[in-house]
Amino acid sequence: MNQTANLFGGKSKRDSRARAVFLRRNGPIIMVYAFILLLVIIGITQSERFFTERNLTNVARQSAFLGIVALGQMLVILTAGIDLSVGSLVKVSILVSAIVMNGESGNVLPAIIATLGLGVLVGLIHGFLINELRIAPFIVTLASLVILRGIGLTISSSPVGKASREVMMFYVQKIGPIPVIAWMFFVLIVLTMLLLRYTVFGKYLFAVGGNIEVARLSGVPIKAVRYGVYVLCSLTAAVTGLLWLSRMGVGDPAIGDGIELQTITAVIIGGTSLFGGRASVLGTLGGVLLLGITANLLVMLGVNQFIQGLIQGVIIVAAVALYKQEGD
Amino acid sequence: MSEYILEMRNISKSFAGVQALKEVSIRCKPGLVYGLVGENGAGKSTLMKILAGAYRADAGEIVYKGAIRDQASTAEIIDSGISIIYQELALVRQMSVAENIFLGREPRNRLGILNLGELYDRAGELLKRLGIRLNLRLPVSELTIAQQQLVEIAKALSQNADLIVMDEPSAILAGSELDQLFRIIESLKLQGVTVIYISHRLEEVFRIADEVTILKDGELVATRPIGELDRATLVEFMVGRPLDEVFPQTEHEQGELVLVAEDVSTDTILAGVSLELYAGEILGIAGMVGSGRTELARALFGADPLTGGSIKLAGGGEARWGSPAQAINAGLALVPEDRKTHGLFTALSVRINVTIPILSSLTRLGVLKRAAEEAVVRGAQERLSIVMSSSDQETQFLSGGNQQKVVLAKWLSTDPAVIILDEPTRGVDVGAKFEIYKLMRQLNDRGIAIVMISSELPEIIGMSDRILVMNDGRIAGELAREEAGEARIIELATMGGSEAALT
Numbered sequence: 001m002n003q004t005a006n007l008f009g010g011k012s013k014r015d016s017r018a019r020a021v022f023l024r025r026n027g028p029i030i031m032v033y034a035f036i037l038l039l040v041i042i043g044i045t046q047s048e049r050f051f052t053e054r055n056l057t058n059v060a061r062q063s064a065f066l067g068i069v070a071l072g073q074m075l076v077i078l079t080a081g082i083d084l085s086v087g088s089l090v091k092v093s094i095l096v097s098a099i100v101m102n103g104e105s106g107n108v109l110p111a112i113i114a115t116l117g118l119g120v121l122v123g124l125i126h127g128f129l130i131n132e133l134r135i136a137p138f139i140v141t142l143a144s145l146v147i148l149r150g151i152g153l154t155i156s157s158s159p160v161g162k163a164s165r166e167v168m169m170f171y172v173q174k175i176g177p178i179p180v181i182a183w184m185f186f187v188l189i190v191l192t193m194l195l196l197r198y199t200v201f202g203k204y205l206f207a208v209g210g211n212i213e214v215a216r217l218s219g220v221p222i223k224a225v226r227y228g229v230y231v232l233c234s235l236t237a238a239v240t241g242l243l244w245l246s247r248m249g250v251g252d253p254a255i256g257d258g259i260e261l262q263t264i265t266a267v268i269i270g271g272t273s274l275f276g277g278r279a280s281v282l283g284t285l286g287g288v289l290l291l292g293i294t295a296n297l298l299v300m301l302g303v304n305q306f307i308q309g310l311i312q313g314v315i316i317v318a319a320v321a322l323y324k325q326e327g328d
Numbered sequence: 329m330s331e332y333i334l335e336m337r338n339i340s341k342s343f344a345g346v347q348a349l350k351e352v353s354i355r356c357k358p359g360l361v362y363g364l365v366g367e368n369g370a371g372k373s374t375l376m377k378i379l380a381g382a383y384r385a386d387a388g389e390i391v392y393k394g395a396i397r398d399q400a401s402t403a404e405i406i407d408s409g410i411s412i413i414y415q416e417l418a419l420v421r422q423m424s425v426a427e428n429i430f431l432g433r434e435p436r437n438r439l440g441i442l443n444l445g446e447l448y449d450r451a452g453e454l455l456k457r458l459g460i461r462l463n464l465r466l467p468v469s470e471l472t473i474a475q476q477q478l479v480e481i482a483k484a485l486s487q488n489a490d491l492i493v494m495d496e497p498s499a500i501l502a503g504s505e506l507d508q509l510f511r512i513i514e515s516l517k518l519q520g521v522t523v524i525y526i527s528h529r530l531e532e533v534f535r536i537a538d539e540v541t542i543l544k545d546g547e548l549v550a551t552r553p554i555g556e557l558d559r560a561t562l563v564e565f566m567v568g569r570p571l572d573e574v575f576p577q578t579e580h581e582q583g584e585l586v587l588v589a590e591d592v593s594t595d596t597i598l599a600g601v602s603l604e605l606y607a608g609e610i611l612g613i614a615g616m617v618g619s620g621r622t623e624l625a626r627a628l629f630g631a632d633p634l635t636g637g638s639i640k641l642a643g644g645g646e647a648r649w650g651s652p653a654q655a656i657n658a659g660l661a662l663v664p665e666d667r668k669t670h671g672l673f674t675a676l677s678v679r680i681n682v683t684i685p686i687l688s689s690l691t692r693l694g695v696l697k698r699a700a701e702e703a704v705v706r707g708a709q710e711r712l713s714i715v716m717s718s719s720d721q722e723t724q725f726l727s728g729g730n731q732q733k734v735v736l737a738k739w740l741s742t743d744p745a746v747i748i749l750d751e752p753t754r755g756v757d758v759g760a761k762f763e764i765y766k767l768m769r770q771l772n773d774r775g776i777a778i779v780m781i782s783s784e785l786p787e788i789i790g791m792s793d794r795i796l797v798m799n800d801g802r803i804a805g806e807l808a809r810e811e812a813g814e815a816r817i818i819e820l821a822t823m824g825g826s827e828a829a830l831t
Contacts, residue, residue: 198696200687207684210673217631217662217670218684218738219653277675 028271031322032286039293047300055296057179061171063292064185065240065247066262067285071192072236073263074284075229079209080276081130081137083230084260086237088148089122091256093241095152098161098251105164112242119238122148123231130230131223145260152253161251171246181243188236193281205229209276265312266291269319290315330394333358333522334379334491339388341374348374349546351388356491359520361513363537363554365527367566367729367757370543372526376493380412381405393490403432411489413497417476419483421469425462426451429483454486458512473666474505474617481512492516493524496755504822505617510536529784530559530758542566567759575790576766582793583607584642586777587746589628591637596623597801600637605746605777610768612792613781615821620801621781622665625750628779629662630655641745656685661739665750665781667728671735674724678716679705681723682737708737712767729760736767747771748779753787765791785814797821 043050069086076083093115100111122144129140173180196202204225207215216222237259244255268274269290270283294315298308334356341349349371356362364372377383379390381400390397392408400408419428426448427434435446451464460478468476477497484492497509513523513536527533533540533554540557542549542565549565587605592598597620605611615621626632628639630649639649641658649655652662664670673681682705683690690700705719712733716726723734732752739747749768753761768778768791782788788795795807797820804820 198698199694200691200696203680203684203687203696206676206680207673210676211669213670214673215684217629217652217664219656220684221653277673 028319028322029280029283029286032269032271032283032290032319035319036286036289036293039290039297043293043297043300047297050297050300053177055300057174057177059292059296060182061179062296063288064179064181065243066259066266066292067185067288068188068243069233069236069240069259070263070266070284070288071188071281072233073260074267074270074272074279074281075192075205076137076233077209077264077267077272077274078205078276078279079226079229080212080274081209081226081229082141082264082274083126083233084138084141085122085126085144085148086233086263087256087259087261088145088152089119089234089237089256090241090244090259091152091253092148092155093118093238094244094248094255095155095160095251095253097242097245098163099155101161101164101167101245103162103164105166108164108167115238115242116235119234119236120231122237123234124227126230126234127223127227131226149257152256156251156253159248159250159252163245163249167242167246168249171243181246189281189285196279196281201225201228206277206279209278211277262291265316269316290319330391331357332391333393335391336375336379337389337391339375339378339385339390341378341383341386347546349378349385352543352546352548353388354541354548354551356522356524358490358522359517360538361517361523361525361536363525363527363533363540364543365530365533365540365562365566366543366549367727367759370566370757371546372543373495374546375543376412376495376524376526379410379493406487406489409488409490410493411484411487411491412493412495413480413484414495417473417480419468419476419479422467424465424467425455425471425479426464428468428479429454429486431483433487450486451482454482458482458485459508472618478505478508481509485512485516489521491522491524493526495526497525497527506532530562531786533562534559563758566757575787576762576769582609583775583777586642587628587639588642589637589639592624592627592634592639593636594623594627594632595635596620596626596632598623598627599801601627601798601801601803602637603796603803605779607745607775607777608772609793610772610778610780610791612788612795613779613798614785614788614795614817615798615804617783619798619821621798622750623801624798625662625664625748625779625781628655628748629660631662656742656744659743659745661742661744661747663732663735663739663747663749663752665754667731667735667755672723672731675722677720678714678723678726678734679719681734682708682741685738685742704741705737708734708741711740712737713763727757727760728755729757729763732756732760732764736764740771744776746777746779748781750781751783752780753782753784785817788812788817789814799823 049055069090073083073086096118097111097115100114101107126137126140126144129135130137170180175183196205204215204220207218207220208222208225212222240259241256245251248255266287267284269287270280270285272279272283291312294312295308298311332355336352336354338351338353339349340347340351352371352375354362354375364375366372374383378385381402381404384399392410420431423431429451430447435443435450437443448464455462455464458481460482462471462475462478468479471479481494481497513525516523525533525537537554539551539553540562541551542562544566583606585604586607589601589603592601601620601624603611613621613624623632627634630651633650649658649660668674679701683701686704687696690697690704702719708714709716714733714737715730723731726734732755752764752768756764768780771778780788780791789809789812792812793809795809795812795817797804797807797817799821804823807816
């Protein structure tokens with residue numbers, strides 16, 4: 001026994017260290033996915049309707065709706081910022097796109113351009129206020145949450161406009177067994193991973209979030225990075241507004257409320273630090289799926305919707321508490 | 329009760345499979361000062377964190393005041409008379425000096441309401457007794473780092489400790505503040521307080537310690553009364569080999585003028601600083617903490633805006649810069665004083681830390697070339713012999729010396745013409761220090777001009793070709809290497825403001 005320990009001492013020491021590093025970096029993600037697996041098992045055993053193509057397609061689509069914005073939110077949080085306005089922006093986006101489109105196929109392109117343009121504009125305004133007037137991201141986007149919601153409800157308090165036929169069809173289209181919207185989410189996940197790993201902008205996001213003063217002293221163009229990241233995040237909200245139009249068929253002003261908190265929740269569950277400098281795309285995906293499947297499962301099991309909120313809250317606290325233990 | 333106030337017996341501790349301490353024992357008698365030395369990563373801080381209860385030892389026992397001490401909370405340990413002043417300052421920046429000193433032990437009246445009057449009275453008395461002059465009501469964020477360190481010391485002393493551990497207290501103290509610290513330690517000794525003094529600066533250990541314990545790679549090398557040690561043996565114990573010369577010398581002639589600063593003033597403290605910098609030289613900047621040395625470095629690098637004067641590259645015509653990004657493009661580099669807040673992304677990988685200033689040059693069609701990134705890191709690793717497990721390793725897990733090498737590597741990657749080094753060897757162990765000196769000479773040989781700010785006079789005198797002494801935001805005088813002595817530098821650095829202005 002003793003001899004074996006000596007013979008392999010060096011190797012096992014290195015292994016255990018590598019394992020410790022691996023666990024520290026990936027522990028949260030592993031835990032989130034283990035929890036998702038658990039939920040799926042509960043779903044399969046406890047509900048006949050859970051593991052059906054129809055239900056899983058729904059879960060995939062709903063996850064994509066939340067997930068696309070969560071990716072943008074994650075990038076902002078990576079820079080130690082936050083974007084509270086995404087929910088309100090989704091609301092204004094569905095209204096603007098529905099009104100511009102007005103049910104006409106010929107207006108689809110103008111509607112998309114107008115909506116994405118709105119996203120860029122909102123992102124630039126956020127960047128301006130944060131960079132040039134040095135207002136904290138929390139305050140800037142909190143104001144923007146209130147203002148955009150106000151604008152949305154001023155535009156209309158009842159459904160307006162109309163999606164064109166193609167846009168409504170888009171919602172149900174599939175490639176293989178998987179909805180196109182879920183594919184879109186998948187592509188954006190891959191793009192975000194590539195962005196973080198293989199682009200200068202991606203590295204700059206880590207730098208700004210890691211330590212903004214060090215980033216400045218290292219020549220990182222901080223302002224450009226922040227303009228960029230807030231525009232990207234607002235764009236994900238604008239895109240999601242368009243997707244909601246394709247689902248609802250009309251500009252429904254009830255859409256969008258609470259998305260900001262859901263995305264932040266998903267990002268945090270995924271192990272991204274609110275203090276910046278650390279982010280995980282797979283973790284965020286895990287957070288999105290965990291929220292999506294929990295909500296779905298609770299409905300399947302016929303749990304009171306008010307208790308759903310309570311259960312989600314418990315999940316957040318439990319997840320974050322677990323990472324803290326793992327981190328030590 | 330035994331004659332020892334503290335015995336730590338056969339303490340072992342490992343982290344994630346890495347043995348940080350291996351059966352280390354130390355014993356301390358009341359009223360003596362114990363030097364604890366060793367290179368970074370030798371295990372000094374770990375040993376003290378075990379004493380403080382921040383870590384739990386894997387094996388071994390602690391006997392304190394004659395009784396075996398079980399795991400206890402930080403508060404219990406402080407109550408038992410052990411006080412630790414950490415290297416990292418643990419002050420609440422928004423709170424005042426006095427509030428920080430009595431944080432968690434604020435005087436209250438019968439209703440449990442804070443008695444601010446008594447708080448300030450007691451803090452005032454304490455500082456007066458210690459001979460520290462500070463405005464008690466100033467928020468700590470307004471103080472210089474050295475002043476903050478003094479507050480930290482006052483805080484530890486206010487706890488009426490029997491055993492005080494000072495983890496590199498001198499790392500950011502210089503000159504008169506250091507003398508002040510030593511006076512405080514002497515008076516503590518007289519009161520029967522035991523002091524464990526951790527330091528990289530061997531002169532201080534010789535000046536203050538009664539007995540020295542040397543650690544290397546987590547193991548105890550030797551414990552000796554100070555009288556039985558000389559500098560060379562101590563260094564040999566620490567690095568495991570003799571160090572022939574401390575300051576490597578090269579002969580070279582003054583090169584061409586590369587940078588001119590004229591009448592530079594800032595909002596911070598600089599009031600009309602002019603200097604010229606020549607290729608291949610080391611220009612030493614000496615002066616007390618707070619004399620404007622760091623501010624000068626920041627101004628030269630474009631980190632603080634100028635309110636007056638100009639900084640220009642010679643030869644390059646009218647190249648000017650208003651931001652670090654532009655300064656970097658113009659060929660400047662700044663290795664800042666405070667590595668952890670200004671130099672490194674501590675939670676990010678070595679790779680991004682080294683490549684951040686040149687990332688855009690490592691792309692093809694906007695895509696980063698991972699191989700090129702790795703090549704830069706590998707090159708730096710070989711050139712500076714950085715010890716790391718992989719380029720993915722987070723820099724917070726490197727030793728101080730290796731962290732500093734990563735910061736140096738980052739700036740060497742930009743191929744600068746001028747490198748500003750602000751306290752390049754602070755918190756760096758003897759071995760790594762020598763490597764940094766050698767590197768500076770190599771850079772000189774390649775024609776790179778170096779501005780070196782340092783609180784360590786031997787380093788300033790040993791390394792600089794010319795020395796500028798700063799005082800109150802101005803240049804108090806320039807000394808050639810031959811005429812520079814510690815006494816002359818201190819004289820210039822401590823002259824009254826009006827005299828300084830005349831020179």
